[in-house]
Amino acid sequence: MLRKALIMRPATRHVVRELFAHLDYARLGPIYCDEGGDEFWMAKRGLCLRLGTRIANELLPRLPPGGTSLYVGAGVAEIPPIAMECLDLERRVLACNLRRQEVLVLNRACVGLPMRFQHRDAGFVKDRVDHLWLVSVLNDPERFPELSTLSYGRANPVTFNARKFLLQQRTVATLVDRCLSRLTVPGLVTTTGEEAVWIAEWCHRKAIRYRIDRRTFASPTVGDPICLLRIG
Numbered sequence: 001m002l003r004k005a006l007i008m009r010p011a012t013r014h015v016v017r018e019l020f021a022h023l024d025y026a027r028l029g030p031i032y033c034d035e036g037g038d039e040f041w042m043a044k045r046g047l048c049l050r051l052g053t054r055i056a057n058e059l060l061p062r063l064p065p066g067g068t069s070l071y072v073g074a075g076v077a078e079i080p081p082i083a084m085e086c087l088d089l090e091r092r093v094l095a096c097n098l099r100r101q102e103v104l105v106l107n108r109a110c111v112g113l114p115m116r117f118q119h120r121d122a123g124f125v126k127d128r129v130d131h132l133w134l135v136s137v138l139n140d141p142e143r144f145p146e147l148s149t150l151s152y153g154r155a156n157p158v159t160f161n162a163r164k165f166l167l168q169q170r171t172v173a174t175l176v177d178r179c180l181s182r183l184t185v186p187g188l189v190t191t192t193g194e195e196a197v198w199i200a201e202w203c204h205r206k207a208i209r210y211r212i213d214r215r216t217f218a219s220p221t222v223g224d225p226i227c228l229l230r231i232g
Helices: 010-022 025-032 037-062 076-088 100-109 145-151 162-180 196-206
Strands: 068-072 092-097 117-119 129-134 183-192 210-212 225-231
Touching: 010 037, 010 076, 025 037, 025 100, 037 076, 037 183, 037 225, 068 076, 068 162, 076 092, 076 100, 076 129, 092 100, 100 117, 129 162, 145 162, 162 183, 162 196, 183 196, 196 210, 196 225
Parallel strands: 068 092, 068 129, 092 117, 129 183
Antiparallel strands: 183 225, 210 225
């Protein structure tokens, strides 16, 4: 009963709604879609708000106040949990995003709030964190096309480029190692079912115990099942 009672404060939910209302979706459209950006956000805007708030409420009782989180690839969908961490738990959030234009749009909307997005490679963050957000990053079809098609079972044996896959595999393994090396143990990882195998493999190599929560939650933009892993 206690866990269910812990939800985002009304003031924080209001801030999140205001942020979604004032985002520049015209500029966000081309960032997320080669074409049809307006239609994309018409369909995803409310979904990102609703599902993002749901995962924020799930994270709230699992995170200690005053800690630090690292968000890899933080964008529009991550606004609700980041706002919850910053405003309700007074946590420090390192929200990293490689898309410079998206960072500019997000930070314009966040003026006056204690939350900022950074145009920064999360793999080079040196801070210690107790929560790592790694959702729909390791299987990103834009950054890792060969790895993504294999992860989702769509690889064509005729056209699949094994050489590019190996390069992408090494890049992802390095990113995972760098990010997880910053995680204090015990710690929490928020990721997707497809990406959890990378976390599990890292834990096996380091002889660190982990536990995956049985419940999953749909990610707002891609629809992948989000899961929570307790490390250590």
